Amino acid sequence: MPVVEADIRDLKSLGVTEEEVETVGEMVKAVLEEKEGDLWKFEVTSDRPDMLSSEGIARAIKGFLGREVGLPAIRAAEGPELKVGSPKRSCVVAFSVRNVDLRGPVFRNLIQFQEKLAQILGRNRREAAVGIHDLDRISGPVVYREAKPEERFVPLEMYEKMSLEEIVKKHPKGIYGRDSGFGFQVFEDAEGIISFPPVINSERTKVSEDTKNLFVEITGTNPKTVEDVAKIMISNLCERGWAVERWVIGGEARPDLSPRQINVETAFVNSVLGLELKPTEISAILERMRFGVLDASERISVLVPPFRVDVLHPVDIVEDVAIGYGYNNMVPVYPKVHGIGSTLKETDFSEAVAEVMIGLGFQEILSFVLTSPKNQNEKMGVRTGGVKILNPCTRRFTTCRTWILPSVLEFLSANCHREYPQKVFEIGDCVVPGSTETGFRTKRKLAFAIAHDRANFTEGKSVVEALLRSLGLSWEIEEKKHPSFIESRCASVTVGNREVGFFGELKPEVLLNWKLEKPVVCGELDLERVMP
Amino acid sequence: MYELTPEGREYLENGLPEKRLIRKIHGILGNKKKVRDLVSMPGFSIAFSWARKNGWVEVEGEYVKLTEAGKRALGEKTEIEKALESVAASGEAPKEALRVLVSRGLVKRKAEVPDEIAQLTPEMLLTGAWKKAKFKKYDVKAPAPAVYPGKRHPYSRFIDMIKRKFVAMGFEEAKSPIVELELWNFDVLFQAQNHPAREVHDTFFVEGSGTIPDRSLSERVKNVHETGWITGSSGWGCRWDYRRAASLVLRSQTTAASARYLYENRERPELKMFCIDRVFRPDVVDRTHLIEFHQAEGIVMADGLNFRHLLGVLKDFSERVVNCEKVRFVPSYYPFTEPSVDLYVRHPELGWIEVGGAGLFRPEVLAPLKVKKPVIAWGLGLTRLAMIYLGVNDVRDLFSRDIDWLRRKEVCLL
Numbered sequence: 001m002p003v004v005e006a007d008i009r010d011l012k013s014l015g016v017t018e019e020e021v022e023t024v025g026e027m028v029k030a031v032l033e034e035k036e037g038d039l040w041k042f043e044v045t046s047d048r049p050d051m052l053s054s055e056g057i058a059r060a061i062k063g064f065l066g067r068e069v070g071l072p073a074i075r076a077a078e079g080p081e082l083k084v085g086s087p088k089r090s091c092v093v094a095f096s097v098r099n100v101d102l103r104g105p106v107f108r109n110l111i112q113f114q115e116k117l118a119q120i121l122g123r124n125r126r127e128a129a130v131g132i133h134d135l136d137r138i139s140g141p142v143v144y145r146e147a148k149p150e151e152r153f154v155p156l157e158m159y160e161k162m163s164l165e166e167i168v169k170k171h172p173k174g175i176y177g178r179d180s181g182f183g184f185q186v187f188e189d190a191e192g193i194i195s196f197p198p199v200i201n202s203e204r205t206k207v208s209e210d211t212k213n214l215f216v217e218i219t220g221t222n223p224k225t226v227e228d229v230a231k232i233m234i235s236n237l238c239e240r241g242w243a244v245e246r247w248v249i250g251g252e253a254r255p256d257l258s259p260r261q262i263n264v265e266t267a268f269v270n271s272v273l274g275l276e277l278k279p280t281e282i283s284a285i286l287e288r289m290r291f292g293v294l295d296a297s298e299r300i301s302v303l304v305p306p307f308r309v310d311v312l313h314p315v316d317i318v319e320d321v322a323i324g325y326g327y328n329n330m331v332p333v334y335p336k337v338h339g340i341g342s343t344l345k346e347t348d349f350s351e352a353v354a355e356v357m358i359g360l361g362f363q364e365i366l367s368f369v370l371t372s373p374k375n376q377n378e379k380m381g382v383r384t385g386g387v388k389i390l391n392p393c394t395r396r397f398t399t400c401r402t403w404i405l406p407s408v409l410e411f412l413s414a415n416c417h418r419e420y421p422q423k424v425f426e427i428g429d430c431v432v433p434g435s436t437e438t439g440f441r442t443k444r445k446l447a448f449a450i451a452h453d454r455a456n457f458t459e460g461k462s463v464v465e466a467l468l469r470s471l472g473l474s475w476e477i478e479e480k481k482h483p484s485f486i487e488s489r490c491a492s493v494t495v496g497n498r499e500v501g502f503f504g505e506l507k508p509e510v511l512l513n514w515k516l517e518k519p520v521v522c523g524e525l526d527l528e529r530v531m532p
Numbered sequence: 533m534y535e536l537t538p539e540g541r542e543y544l545e546n547g548l549p550e551k552r553l554i555r556k557i558h559g560i561l562g563n564k565k566k567v568r569d570l571v572s573m574p575g576f577s578i579a580f581s582w583a584r585k586n587g588w589v590e591v592e593g594e595y596v597k598l599t600e601a602g603k604r605a606l607g608e609k610t611e612i613e614k615a616l617e618s619v620a621a622s623g624e625a626p627k628e629a630l631r632v633l634v635s636r637g638l639v640k641r642k643a644e645v646p647d648e649i650a651q652l653t654p655e656m657l658l659t660g661a662w663k664k665a666k667f668k669k670y671d672v673k674a675p676a677p678a679v680y681p682g683k684r685h686p687y688s689r690f691i692d693m694i695k696r697k698f699v700a701m702g703f704e705e706a707k708s709p710i711v712e713l714e715l716w717n718f719d720v721l722f723q724a725q726n727h728p729a730r731e732v733h734d735t736f737f738v739e740g741s742g743t744i745p746d747r748s749l750s751e752r753v754k755n756v757h758e759t760g761w762i763t764g765s766s767g768w769g770c771r772w773d774y775r776r777a778a779s780l781v782l783r784s785q786t787t788a789a790s791a792r793y794l795y796e797n798r799e800r801p802e803l804k805m806f807c808i809d810r811v812f813r814p815d816v817v818d819r820t821h822l823i824e825f826h827q828a829e830g831i832v833m834a835d836g837l838n839f840r841h842l843l844g845v846l847k848d849f850s851e852r853v854v855n856c857e858k859v860r861f862v863p864s865y866y867p868f869t870e871p872s873v874d875l876y877v878r879h880p881e882l883g884w885i886e887v888g889g890a891g892l893f894r895p896e897v898l899a900p901l902k903v904k905k906p907v908i909a910w911g912l913g914l915t916r917l918a919m920i921y922l923g924v925n926d927v928r929d930l931f932s933r934d935i936d937w938l939r940r941k942e943v944c945l946l
Contacts, residue, residue: 026862045865224769274838313765319871327861332843337834339702339804343695358682363938366685366931368824387711388739391732393814414933431710438742438780440711
């Protein structure tokens with residue numbers, strides 16, 4: 001979940017006390033995680049991007065406490081025109097904010113806000129990104145247009161002109177953009193380029209604590225996301241009483257800041273929550289959650305403020321009723337639902353097999369399903385075809401195991417300087433090719449291994465036969481050729497004409513591949529095939 | 533101590549064979565007898581070889597003839613005979629004679645009955661020898677060598693115990709595949725196709741693509757994502773891509789199992805299901821993060837279920853499974869549930885800890901699955917609980933490869 005830092009001095013100036021932040025925060029989806037001096041860190045749920053700044057957190061707390069209720073005043077006048085060419089990154093909204101005071105923690109809060117919005121709601125600037133400029137450094141009409149890679153300007157934190165192409169290649173923020181294929185587009189005023197969204201702004205229009213008037217541009221690839229980011233920013237900046245002007249694009253001042261209307265049945269609210277609230281009670285709660293209520297009847301007309309982009313369905317309003325009512329004020333009821341508890345046959349069978357193996361003196365081990373072809377194939381001298389993970393995060397884990405014996409050997413390998421004899425087993429899932437909707441099947445298998453100075457085929461055979469006998473099976477043992485085992489010291493286990501497993505003495509080459517210094521007799525059983 | 537063997541006892545009664553041989557020869561004319569008349573005598577070859585060795589007889593052509601020494605021997609007891617009698621009487625005899633008797637198999641060392649018994653043997657029980665002896669005193673504080681039993685792995689045992697709790701509460705177990713369609717892992721759960729969890733840093737993607745056999749299901753999912761379909765939702769408002777839904781991932785949440793189970797069992801009047809299985813998510817592996825870990829998941833479907841029922845299940849679970857009676861509910865967010873809640877419990881030592889998340893499945897989840905009753909769902913972070921119960925501070929130790937730790941680790945009870 002996103003983490004937001006808010007300065008407690010800033011929160012206080014927005015009308016909430018320290019104690020209120022500590023106690024109410026988690027009830028309105030801003031859980032206080034830790035404090036570093038004045039900087040308080042909150043974990044905010046990802047459905048509420050409007051809480052990614054101090055203003056949003058303070059607004060929710062004040063509402064919950066009933067200090068400010070109903071729809072917040074969110075107003076924005078009509079500003080100048082933004083001319084738009086035909087950039088590939090075609091979605092754009094712009095607005096200006098006048099008479100701001102960014103001194104102290106406010107500046108930091110604003111910068112974090114736009115970064116988090118672009119990252120979380122804007123999907124790492126792909127769908128939407130924000131650029132904030134000093135409006136007073138902008139002169140003449142502003143245009144948003146496609147650009148050529150060789151066009152030049154002085155980017156933020158740089159002292160000389162760079163071409164867009166150079167920025168993409170050399171600037172730290174550009175390098176990130178190159179992978180995302182953002183394309184070339186710019187905002188330009190009478191003096192030149194002021195921004196290369198979503199990569200970098202110009203040094204000329206850089207914002208500081210002393211900036212008095214802001215120009216904010218939001219660009220992206222998803223029109224709804226671009227508008228949502230604008231709505232949330234404008235709504236939160238309005239909390240500070242600043243004057244916002246929405247720039248006119250294509251003859252229209254956007255985004256539309258009027259609240260949406262959603263009707264919610266009182267009966268629906270009560271059926272979801274298990275409460276018996278009256279329409280007036282629901283309406284009072286919703287006003288504390290900063291909704292507007294037009295009509296408090298059996299069918300409640302709710303006005304959703306523009307920053308609540310998470311509301312998709314009446315059930316989202318119901319959650320706010322629950323939050324306003326207080327989760328911990330509700331009396332939990334254990335549902336009287338009949339059910340006969342049971343485990344899967346596979347679980348029961350695995351447990352039975354484990355019981356026998358433990359009786360034979362084996363220690364159970366637990367390994368990862370994730371593994372590498374090196375362990376699965378190379379060290380064993382075999383080739384198996386398994387899953388290929390497209391985005392592995394380490395070379396150790398690039399596939400899923402198709403057989404479980406290598407997991408057991410990996411364990412022995414990690415314990416070759418521990419006391420012998422070592423007798424271990426593992427029961428676990430493997431992923432093998434299969435004719436399913438994905439082309440793969442999950443398969444439960446057993447592997448065991450015995451390692452000591454005199455471990456041999458006969459000892460392994462005793463174990464296999466003891467297990468099969470305990471499971472009530474009739475079996476045949478036949479000689480088998482297997483690349484991991486010494487020839488003539490490997491056997492297949494057949495039950496009802498189907499091979500269900502194999503075991504034998506590992507080849508010295510395989511032992512050395514695992515850096516094992518003792519002989520090992522080991523085997524594997526397909527539990528699915530022997531399960532009754 | 534020595535005792536007579538059965539052969540020795542026979543010789544004691546009837547005389548040594550070499551003595552019997554010379555008696556047979558003595559008194560006959562010339563004190564000699566033909567060899568062929570003697571060979572039929574029992575034990576002739578032993579008798580003859582000892583008699584000759586003693587110088588009592590000599591061979592004359594086809595005759596065996598008594599010597600002067602032989603004649604003398606008839607009247608006196610040899611050292612061997614004396615020793616035989618002595619062993620029979622006292623169990624001892626002169627060393628040299630004893631050596632001969634032992635080599636001839638006539639006496640043997642008597643089974644030792646020590647004054648103090650160190651190790652009780654089956655023989656002692658059989659002969660009753662234990663009655664005469666005392667048991668040697670043991671130092672019960674002396675160290676004994678360590679032995680290691682075969683045992684379940686502590687974490688897999690913990691998982692089995694949690695399963696048992698679910699079963700006791702009337703839940704039936706379900707399972708879903710490790711390689712999963714994005715459809716079941718995300719789309720059915722109303723996670724938008726551009727949801728951050730569906731990006732490369734939160735989900736493992738698998739090469740290849742699958743198929744969605746149930747085209748009407750994928751059609752309903754498409755509609756609910758794009759427009760909200762019949763649910764009254766606005767949907768996500770973005771185009772839904774079938775190919776994306778048919779792509780393969782490693783299961784990143786056990787909720788995929790819940791969704792599959794709900795769809796298969798949608799006609800049942802009510803159900804209670806649980807699933808404990810592994811999920812896979814890219815991350816940097818460290819003391820608090822694994823890229824493969826277990827989740828526990830439970831759902832209840834029945835008419836009339838509401839949010840208070842969900843809180844009831846969570847509270848009950850905290851008491852029975854986590855053994856914590858004090859709970860706190862905190863508003864949360866999951867794409868597939870609304871309202872959503874996180875469960876915190878008060879642990880006697882660790883204070884408030886977050887143990888799971890829960891909610892009522894959204895209409896956008898239930899409608900495409902044709903589930904007509906409310907469903908409450910919750911998930912537990914099993915690794916966190918396991919670490920507390922197994923006393924493990926590093927999550928990687930849940931999959932410990934240290935055989936010594938496994939050998940020494942106590943069996944934990946929940």
